Amino acid sequence: MKYKGWLLPPALRDFHEGRIWLREHSPIAEQDLNQAIERNYFNIIEGIQQTPHLKCNRCHNDNPQQFTTFDCSKCRQLCVYCRHCLAMGRVSSCTQLVVWRGPRAIRPTRHLLAWTGQFTELQQQATDEMLESVKVKRSHLVHAVCGAGKTELLFPVVHFALQEGLRVCIATPRTDVVLELFPRFHKVFPRTTIHALYGGAPQQQGYAQLIMATTHQLYRFEQAFDVMIVDEADAFPYIFDETLKRAVHKAKTAEAPILFVTATPSQKLLNQYQNSSYSFIPKRYHNHPLPVPRYSSLWGYEKKLKKGVIPLKLKKWTEDRLTQKEPFLIFLPKVELVDIAVSIFQALHSDILAVHAEDPERKEKVLKLRNEEIPGLLTTTILERGITIKNVQVAVVGAESSIYTSSALIQIAGRVGRNIAFADGDVVFFHHGITVEMDEARAKIQYNNKIGFSL
Amino acid sequence: MNKKETHCLLCAQLLQSEPSWKTLLTKQFPPCICKKCASRFEHAPSPTALYQYNDAMKDYLHQYKFLQDVALAKVFRQELQDQFKHEKSPIIPIPMHPLKQKERTFSHMEELLKAAKIPYIQLLEKTTAETQSSKNREERLQTASLFQLLPSVTVAYKEYVLFDDIQTTGTTLRHATEILLQAGAKNVRSFTLING
Numbered sequence: 001m002k003y004k005g006w007l008l009p010p011a012l013r014d015f016h017e018g019r020i021w022l023r024e025h026s027p028i029a030e031q032d033l034n035q036a037i038e039r040n041y042f043n044i045i046e047g048i049q050q051t052p053h054l055k056c057n058r059c060h061n062d063n064p065q066q067f068t069t070f071d072c073s074k075c076r077q078l079c080v081y082c083r084h085c086l087a088m089g090r091v092s093s094c095t096q097l098v099v100w101r102g103p104r105a106i107r108p109t110r111h112l113l114a115w116t117g118q119f120t121e122l123q124q125q126a127t128d129e130m131l132e133s134v135k136v137k138r139s140h141l142v143h144a145v146c147g148a149g150k151t152e153l154l155f156p157v158v159h160f161a162l163q164e165g166l167r168v169c170i171a172t173p174r175t176d177v178v179l180e181l182f183p184r185f186h187k188v189f190p191r192t193t194i195h196a197l198y199g200g201a202p203q204q205q206g207y208a209q210l211i212m213a214t215t216h217q218l219y220r221f222e223q224a225f226d227v228m229i230v231d232e233a234d235a236f237p238y239i240f241d242e243t244l245k246r247a248v249h250k251a252k253t254a255e256a257p258i259l260f261v262t263a264t265p266s267q268k269l270l271n272q273y274q275n276s277s278y279s280f281i282p283k284r285y286h287n288h289p290l291p292v293p294r295y296s297s298l299w300g301y302e303k304k305l306k307k308g309v310i311p312l313k314l315k316k317w318t319e320d321r322l323t324q325k326e327p328f329l330i331f332l333p334k335v336e337l338v339d340i341a342v343s344i345f346q347a348l349h350s351d352i353l354a355v356h357a358e359d360p361e362r363k364e365k366v367l368k369l370r371n372e373e374i375p376g377l378l379t380t381t382i383l384e385r386g387i388t389i390k391n392v393q394v395a396v397v398g399a400e401s402s403i404y405t406s407s408a409l410i411q412i413a414g415r416v417g418r419n420i421a422f423a424d425g426d427v428v429f430f431h432h433g434i435t436v437e438m439d440e441a442r443a444k445i446q447y448n449n450k451i452g453f454s455l
Numbered sequence: 456m457n458k459k460e461t462h463c464l465l466c467a468q469l470l471q472s473e474p475s476w477k478t479l480l481t482k483q484f485p486p487c488i489c490k491k492c493a494s495r496f497e498h499a500p501s502p503t504a505l506y507q508y509n510d511a512m513k514d515y516l517h518q519y520k521f522l523q524d525v526a527l528a529k530v531f532r533q534e535l536q537d538q539f540k541h542e543k544s545p546i547i548p549i550p551m552h553p554l555k556q557k558e559r560t561f562s563h564m565e566e567l568l569k570a571a572k573i574p575y576i577q578l579l580e581k582t583t584a585e586t587q588s589s590k591n592r593e594e595r596l597q598t599a600s601l602f603q604l605l606p607s608v609t610v611a612y613k614e615y616v617l618f619d620d621i622q623t624t625g626t627t628l629r630h631a632t633e634i635l636l637q638a639g640a641k642n643v644r645s646f647t648l649i650n651g
């Protein structure tokens with residue numbers, strides 16, 4: 001039943017524009033949603049497409065292994081659902097996805113960029129090049145070493161796009177990075193509505209012209225963004241999941257450029273952009289070289305740790321940090337080793353803590369290290385990127401392990417010496433044998449230093 | 456539901472493929488979760504339940520019931536089959552209220568048995584769509600019966616086995632047992648997936 005006097009609630013449009021959403025999960029009052037559907041404000045799409053082949057219309061998964069068929073009590077027939085994007089609310093044959101096609105939300109074109117920092121010459125050049133690419137809607141790769149001031153680099157281009165009335169997304173594979181970026185952008189763009197989207201994020205009000213999201217959240221958007229920025233493009237799990245790449249493309253408009261920003265671009269990305277639209281910042285903003293990792297053999301470390309003994313060199317390294325009061329991170333290749341090691345290290349100093357991916361107190365513990373409340377942290381690769389701690393010293397134990405790709409090692413080394421007052425520091429690869437990845441990481445860091453200081 | 460899993464249903468790790476002769480000879484289901492995930496579940500010491508409630512089980516129930524991942528009905532199919540294959544008495548899974556079942560799109564208890572290829576019957580229906588967990592203990596003890604007999608079914612003078620997911624206060628199973636006994640059952644036993 002249509003009733004006169006129904007006005008489209010702005011909140012409905014603000015929320016649904018650009019999103020592909022489960023009808024039954026809309027945060028909008030059901031009555032309003034039904035009215036809007038009746039007035040053709042939405043495209044209604046079946047959750048699972050059967051022909052020409054099985055495909056989830058939300059996440060675009062089409063791997064037959066990731067679908068399950070069952071006897072559905074709702075539609076009373078055989079029903080198929082997608083297990084790939086299950087955590088965002090199940091999409092099945094009998095669920096409907098709604099895509100807004102009504103009038104567009106109002107996009108303000110006056111945005112304040114409240115930032116007074118100064119760019120180095122290299123940074124300035126990179127931002128100019130990015131702007132140039134965005135103006136002609138061309139995708140672009142920014143290759144900036146750890147500590148080059150990657151986030152600041154984005155300010156001018158984001159500001160430009162917002163002023164043009166474009167909708168911008170900054171996507172990153174990791175929730176930690178979203179949580180780190182959001183307050184910084186919030187401060188710099190005080191008049192802009194920004195939403196931060198990640199698993200478990202709170203409901204946020206209004207229409208966000210700027211969105212920071214984990215790449216997973218992009219499944220829930222469709223042709224929404226006019227500029228797509230992919231931060232840490234190489235980070236786990238982005239490189240492993242083809243569907244996440246498809247999500248990036250699906251979430252943006254057809255002609256929207258993608259800006260890739262990373263310290264460790266894959267060879268594929270380099271090949272694609274190096275000769276066309278590519279900015280390279282081989283030097284840190286503070287004009288000091290990147291700390292070069294040193295090698296130190298630590299034979300049989302795993303056995304020793306499991307026996308409850310810290311290998312001698314590692315013990316000495318840790319004690320040196322403690323006496324010199326330098327905050328430290330010790331990376332271990334397995335969660336189980338972190339669990340074993342923490343109690344042994346606590347014998348050296350009772351305040352040493354451990355973190356891993358599933359640790360709910362991860363943020364608090366990192367904060368404690370930053371605030372100098374604890375001397376050091378044992379960690380898995382989860383802390384390889386995104387964190388900045390003044391004067392931090394880093395040891396990678398078991399640097400030969402296969403999880404330490406050259407990119408991971410470069411990112412880990414990139415934690416050190418980021419602060420201008422402590423521009424140097426120790427990065428040590430404790431190993432049980434030297435790998436190609438270790439050598440590659442060190443060679444790339446040395447190469448960047450060479451290029452950076454020959455310019 | 457019958458397809459062979461190549462990846463662990465819980466952690467998506469690639470599954471070590473078992474030689475097919477083994478599953479053929481022993482008539483076992485091929486594994487659908489990895490060894491690591493399997494080891495997180497804790498067997499119950501009780502003869503009337505398979506598992507203890509723990510973090511792994513909490514995650515499992517969340518994904519199975521709340522996220523509606525019907526595929527997870529297969530996770531315990533081997534253990535359930537081993538438990539029930541020699542069962543002589545008819546098995547009755549605790550039913551859901553029709554509205555709840557439509558909302559969840561499946562009956563989680565029936566799907567567990569279907570996945571294990573265990574035949575079952577249904578004699579009961581739920582009279583209320585309210586959940587037990589939304590009530591406090593007193594309310595739970597005082598509620599009128601949660602079940603009634605399905606129209607036009609007969610309860611024979613024999614033993615029945617009720618099957619539920621988790622036993623906390625026992626109210627659900629007690630109510631179902633009473634209805635069956637009143638209708639003429641000789642005896643009612645119960646078995647749960649999880650010890651509360």
Ligand SMILES: [Zn+2]
Nearest residue numbers: 056059082085
């Ligand atoms: Zn999907």
Ligand SMILES: [Zn+2]
Nearest residue numbers: 072075079094
């Ligand atoms: Zn259905």
Ligand SMILES: [Zn+2]
Nearest residue numbers: 463466489492
């Ligand atoms: Zn597993």
